[in-house]
Amino acid sequence: MRLWKVLGLAGFAGVAATGVLIARAERRRRAYTPEEIRARLHERLAEAEAKPQADSGTK
Numbered sequence: 001m002r003l004w005k006v007l008g009l010a011g012f013a014g015v016a017a018t019g020v021l022i023a024r025a026e027r028r029r030r031a032y033t034p035e036e037i038r039a040r041l042h043e044r045l046a047e048a049e050a051k052p053q054a055d056s057g058t059k
Contacts, residue, residue, distance in 0.1 A: 032040075
């Protein structure tokens with residue numbers, strides 16, 4: 001019976017730790033201003049558009 005208690009506590013600790021990590025990531029994501037998000041998206045788009053040109057010879 002004691003083993004089940006230990007496993008239950010370990011599972012609870014794992015769920016709590018996962019919740020903390022998710023909350024931390026959410027706070028980081030919400031810390032961006034709309035202008036920063038827009039700039040990052042434009043950078044990613046430029047990288048995505050440049051990549052197929054570099055890989056165009058491989059098929």
